[in-house]
Amino acid sequence: MHKPELLIPAGNLEKLRTALLYGADAVYVGVEGLSLRASSSEMSMADLAAGVNEAHIKGVKVYAAANTFARNTDLEQAKKIIPELTAIGVDALIISEPGMLRLIRNSAPQLPVHLSTQANTTNIEAVRFWRDQGVRRIIMARELNLKEVGEIAVAVPEMELEIFIHGAMCMAYSGRCYLSAFRNRRSANEGDCSQPCRWEYLLHESTRPNDPLILQEDERYSYLLSSKDLCLIEYLSEVLASGVTSLKIEGRMKSAYYVAVVTRTYRQALDALMQQKEKYKCRQEWIEELTKISNRGYTTGFAFTEEKINETNPEIKYVQTHEPVGVVLQYDSVRKMMLIGVRNHIAAGDEVELLLPDDTIKIDTRTIVDANGKPLKEANNDNQIYLPLTREAPIGALLRQKVK
Ligand code: SF4
Structure with a gap:
């Protein structure tokens, strides 16, 4: 059984240090100026340099997200920052589109490139295409099931495959959605989604603003835009059997407490799986631990189903014990x-x-x-x-x- 990488979101230096303390193998970060937004989930270059240094001392890798869909006006900024990231020593850049890939290949040919889930890679030929362009790793579309991921791992064994195993799920197809840009000018397509699909919505008739209409989907109410969170803690054997290299946790905007609990829990589960192999069983305490952080109820997402709409949560609200x-x-x-x-x-x-x-x-x-x-x-x-x-x-x- 191959040892997978546990990949943890690090929205700032504090969260990066938390991920290191609780057992990450690798972290991914947003970089000021590359996701082209100054947001709470991006690091300054100075913090990133400190974080890379501390991570490398512990043998932990750092991947920088540059997965915006860059416009012409963004290219100069990207050209300036790519050499700075190379000098800092990040272990890979995460990109979403061929323009950024071309820039990196030209100015930092040795820097490994990971292709974001927002590129929606869903089949063997697409993976071969990106391999031929020099991409080292594909973060597979969330919509694939583990059987499909396994088929890709067998057909293109030289490509590293990464999948999400925990965290928020989109109601749209892997972030291809304008809801966040429309509601508060934070574009999901520029890596800055504020997750308004998880807000509570009411339908009003225009002359009766204080008299909302009830859109009832079941005996309680409608929750059309409210996906549960992904959680594959109980299925890590199946996840590893698919041949993936890296197991990713969603949540660069989540708290340091979230980072601590998910990192520690999945670290313990993965270590137990590597040691016990066929005798491994998911412990109830790990499942309970994941209810102690913010969540909207858990689902296995698309992992075991060919075609499925994301499961929704009748409670709508986040819970955390x-x-x-x-x-x-x-x-x-x-x-x-x-x-x-x-x-x-x-x-x-x-x-x-x-x-x-x-x-x-x-x-x-x-x-x-x-x-x-x-x-x-x-x-x-x-x-x-x-x-x-x-x-x-x-x-x-x-x-x-x-x-x-
Ligand atoms: S608003 Fe929801 S569906 Fe749209 S990109 Fe954000 S998380 Fe995905």
Whole structure:
């Protein structure tokens, strides 16, 4: 059984470090100026250089997304940035269209190129076409099932294949959609979708704006535009049997807490699968762990079906059983205390868990003290507090508690 790559989204330097801590084999990032948007899911060149350096020290690869559908006016910017990315040492560029590919081939011929899922590659001949153009890896269209992916892996074994195994699903065909551009001028085709297909919609008759009509799809209500999230944790044996090289998690705009939990959970499951092989079984605790992060209910998407409309979620809203409440900033091994940067809110006596890469441990919060040793009843976002812990906690490890 080949060891697949676990590929994690890293929307900023903090999330990249979180992915490294919890067991990513590779991360993918958006780069300021290449997705041609200054958004919260892009890194500055300085942050990217620091991130690549830290990742490479740990043997982790970094792929930079340049998967916008570039217009003429974008080409000069791309020509400027490609050599900078080469100098920083990114391990590959992710592109969506032949113009960007040609630029990279001309100015950085050694730089590996991965073809984005937005190029909608769905068959063996398309994969051979891109191989002949010098593409190293194809991120397969989400609409393919595992049988089709397996056929491509057999027919074009020299091509690396990557598939999504977890995260948000499009209601359109792999992001070919104008809804986000129309609603808030963030184009999915420029890598900047704000996922408005997941918002709640009502139908109004024009003279009665406060009297929405009910579009009822079943006994509850309509949820035509509300896909569940993809989750293949229970089917990793089948995923690996298809011959894919890389297993990708969706979510560059998701939180560091999401990154921590999905990375740790899939890392544990993949390591167990590699060790136990035929005896491997997905553990219930891994499935439960993935309900503790933001999700809209889970589906296996297109993995086992020839043709299917994305499964929708009758609840419409996101659910998540736990929320992050802090991050470890420092560990004092003499006093056996962790310095915590509080996220959201912690009160004395709260049931808080620390997420270590290989374990989850309960934290004693009966005594919370500030940096000067003064006892506190509670602490809020950005406060720094000390909490006791007898074993060392790595910097960047996250604390969480049940949503109250
Ligand atoms: S709005 Fe929804 S369907 Fe459209 S690109 Fe974004 S995620 Fe996909």
